[in-house]
Amino acid sequence: MTKYLSCLLFLFLFQFAHAQSQSPDQFLGYPLGTKFTYHHQIVGYIRALEKQNPDRVKIIQYGTTNEGRPLITAFISSAENISRLESIRTNHLKSIKMLEGKPDGTVPPIVWLSYNVHGNEAVSANSSMKVAYELLNKDNALTQGILKNTVVIIDPCENPDGYDRYTQWYNRYQNATPDVTTYALEHDEPWPGGRFNHYLFDLNRDWAWQTQKETKARIALYNQWMPHLHADFHEMGANRSYYFPPAAKPFHKDITAWQREFNELVGENCRRYFDKNNWAYFTRYNYDLFYPSYGDTWPTFNGAIGITYEQAGGGQSGLAIDRKREKDTLTLVSRIDHHYATSLATLESVASRQERIIKEFIRFHEDAATNPAGTFKTYVVKTKGNEERVRAFTEWLSNQGFQYGQAGKSLATKGTELTTLSDQSVKIESNDLLISAYQPKSNLIKVLFETKPVLEDSVTYDLTSWGVSYLFGLKAYGLKEKLTSVAYQPTAIENKIPDATPYAYLARWSDVEDVVFLSELLKRNMLVRSSNVPFEMEKMNFDAGTLVITKKGNNEKDFDTVVTALATKHHVQLIPVKTGFVTTGQDFGSEFVPVLKSPKIVTVGGPGVSATSFGSVWHYFEQQINYPMTVVDPSRLASLPWAEIDVLILPDGRYSGILSDKVLDQLQAWVRNGGKIIAMEKSTESFAGKSGFGLTKKNTDKGKEGDVFKKYGDQERVETSDSSPGSMYNVTFDRTHPISFGLKPEYYMLVRDAYDTEYLKEGWNVGYLTEKAYMAGFVGQKMTGKLKNTLIMGVQPIGRGSVVYMMDDPLFRGMLYDGKILFSNAVFR
Structure with missing residues (x-):
């Protein structure tokens, strides 16, 4: 009997424990919002909810960050729905x-x-705990009704590395009682801030391009679930209020009427909460639905309702901050309340239209598969001579969830060349890629392939041109006819050691994997040459930039085995040759075929330097080409051992307090002795007009007067007239210069600023914009003139070294394939 009663007591306690979820306050040991909770505690809390509610919560870890933190989602619904989740x-x-x-x-x-x-919009992760708790709170009739007919997926923190960077800093420097003074240390987040991930990329702008580990992992899970609605929770400046839908213009024209309608419905529900509590908010301003790489737009083009929420606060606000203009104190607790309210309003919106939202989602994908929008029904991508680039491109297609194949046969047809939108005859070869518009994701395909998207309003938040043919440097066509494809078979590359030991191995230079191959050779201290001129030998033509790996000078044991294995590993096709004599061009022993040095590279990263520009360089070396790079703080420049350094990279930033006259003199002396500076974007301004450096600024505004009677109400549009939020230009290159080696005939860049730089009078004007350089995207009237006949890439020889001026960042967001080739040339050649 005693044993029986003990069992009953155990079962009662077990059921009670699983019927009651711990609140965040109970689990954390402090009231939610009174301090920032570390990421591991948030994960611990979500896992505790799963343990306490195993029938209503299922956690899926979909990846890890670069710093090893888990990326998790919690699936929360009724017990019935969770039991058949896979179904x-x-x-x-x-x-x-x-x-x-x-x-x-x-x-x-x-x-x-x-x-x-x-990461430093840290209210969101803290809000997620309250949302998860209330969804499981059996005393909350509203949330229990929602869960009965809804599966809710909560990603409590998309960017754990950035979040913890911010949280650790704030918890270290906050006062015992939050100091609301705006200039207090706890409101002065240090460089690089917590906004970005480990490699300082903006994950909210990476949805379409998927350059980052976190994004790839998240979208892999997303494509397994294809939610009907995706909401992304953010923060903005502390002196603003709260933004929720309706979104601002411009809307991309392919956003459906239903998606626009539901955008309005969500806004109505949010207004109800905010009006009831007398909370301030705004709608239809600033946050548009145009650029396809955001957490609201990418899901939208996948058929979902995509929503952005923006709470006043951000990294500056901490636990509490005085807002004199608003005559209040903004607290973390109030920010959590606001995000919780819009989370519930979102779920209520879905619950109120659940049948319609499912019906419209199915219709969206059925239409996409049977009657796709747009003129083009098939996209053709030319592959010959682009095999490695196409391999990278097909990996991107697969990550997006797109269906594609090969033509399987040759045929001639008519099509539209996508970069120019010119109608042409198209010769399709059997290995060319075909991407059919007749598939569930064809709307996203259409948007990502388009090169000249229609912009209904010039006041926009981000890039206004993209287009995968621009970004990957691939010739692509849109066809009005539907073509069927066969299964894609990637070109297999295998290098074998010839029977007769070759004089040298040649490797063409045109792809990122060629750079990775070179990187491995240089790290092994192998001798590699590069032909600076085109040449012909053994009835084959080779472009300038071709790598020449000679037996002579390489003492690597098993030289042939090592070189061929590395080339195969990196998809590089080697051409073994029997002689160093060329039919035309320069022989391999010529000074026109110099040895490539294994450079010691230093990059500046710290206060004053653009975090994202530095991050792009950092990611390029560590994750893309796997070549060592040393990072130094700007304050160390005056005391570096320059004799040990070969290349100094100055990412975009403000260097006025960093590159003093003393440091510039040091740099100039170092360059004369063989050093190389790569100055990017605004860092170039520190060299303009300085003695010994040949960079000068244009005087385009001299003698011009502004409109003294311009209207105050038009100020935002007046500002856009001198802007380019991100437009596409075709750069003209000196194709004989090593910086241009391996680039495609057209090199496209995303212009976001104009530097009004004169052509170099002493040196090489390697890349520049002509009168006809513009391709697509919005460019303000005043900006247009500044982007004509202007320097983009210049090289100034100084003594035995050089300064490379990059007015544009070729590594911007990791988007431009040819940009990586160009940057590699600047570093290694």
Whole structure:
């Protein structure tokens, strides 16, 4: 009997424990919002909720960050829905033709709530705990009603590395009682801030391009679930209020009427909460739905309702900050309340239209697969001579979830060349890629392939031109006819050691993997030459930039085995040759075929330097080409051992207090002795007009007077007239200069600023914009003139060294394939 009663007591306590979820306050040991919670504690709390509610919560870890933190999502719903979660997923994908077969069960709306893609917008991750708790709170009739017919996916922190960078700093420097003074140390976040991930990329702008580890992992899971709605929670400046839908113009024209309608509905529900509590807010301003790489737009072009929420606060606000203009104190607690309210308003919106939201989602994908929008029904990408680039491109297509194949046969047809939108005859070869518009994700395909998107309003938040043919440097065509494809078979590359030992191995230079191959050779201290001129030998033509790896000078044991294995590993096709004599061009022993040095590279990173520009360089060396780079603080420049350094990279930034006359004199002496400076974007301004450096600024505004009667109400549009939020230009290059080696005939760049720089009078004007350089995107009237006949890439020889001036960042967001080739040339050649 005693044993029986003990069992009953155990079962009672077990059921009680699992019926009551710990609140965040109980789990953390302090009231939510009274301090910033570390990421591991947030993960611990979500895992505790799963343990306490195993029938209503399922956690999926979808990846890890560069610093090893887990990326998790919590699936929260009714016990019935959680028990058939996999069935819901597969039936959902079948209903939108992303899995074969017909659904055999009902599918509730799937809502994905993402928090803290920007690490120092730290209210979001803290809010996620309250949202998760209340969804599981059995005393909350509203949330229990929602869960009955909804699967909620909560990503409590999209950017754990940036979030913890901010949280650790703030918790270290905050006062015991929060100091609300705006200039207090706890409101002065140090460089680089917590906004970005480990490599200082903006993850909210990476959805379409998927350059970062976190993004790839998240989208892999996203494509397995394809939620009906995705909401992204952010923060903005402390002196603003709260933004929720309706979104601002411009809307991309391919956003459907239903998506616009639901955008309005969500706004109505949010207004109800905010009006009831007398909370300030704004709508239809600033945050548009145009550029396709955000956490609201990328899901939108996948058929979802994509929403952005912006709470006043951000990294400056800490736990509390005085807002004199608003006559209040903004606290973390109030910020959590606001995000919690919009989270519930979002879920209520879905619950109120659950049948319609499912119906419209299915219709979106059915239309995409059977009657795709737009003129083009098939996209053709030329592959010959671009095999490695195409390999990278098909990996990107697969990551997006796109279906593609090869032509399988040759044919001639008519098509539109996408970079110029000119109609041409198209000769399709059997290995060319075909991407059909007749597939569930064709709307996203259309948007990402388009090169001249229609912009309904010039006041926009981000880039106004993209287009994968620009970004990958691939010739692509849009066809009005539907073509069928065969399965894609990537070109296999295998290098074998010839029977007769070759004089040298040649490797063409045109792809990022060629750079990785060179990197490995140089790290092994192998001797590699590069032909600075085109040449012909053994009835084959080779472009300038071709790598020449001779047996002579390389003492590597098993030289042939090592070189061929490395080349195969990196998809590089070697051409073994029997002689160093060329039919035309310069022989391999010529000074025109110099040895490439293994350079010691130093990059400046710290206060004054653009975090994202530095991050692009850092990521390029560590994650893309795997070549060592040393990072130094700007304050160390005056005391570096210059004799040990070969290349100094100055990312974009403000260097006025860094590059003093003394440091510039040091740099100039070092360059004369063989050093190389790569100055990027605004860092070039420190050299303009300085003695010994040949860079000068244009005087384009001299003698011009502004409109003294301009209207105050037009100030935002007046500002846009002197801007380019991100437009596409075709750069003209001196193709004989090593910086241009391996580039495609057209090199496209994303212009975001104009530097009004004169052509170099002494040196090489390697890349520049002509009168006809503009390709696509919005450029303000005043900016247009500044982007004509202006220097983009220049090289100034000084003694035995040089200064490379890059007015544009070729590594911007890791988007431009040819930009990586160009930057590699600047570093290694």
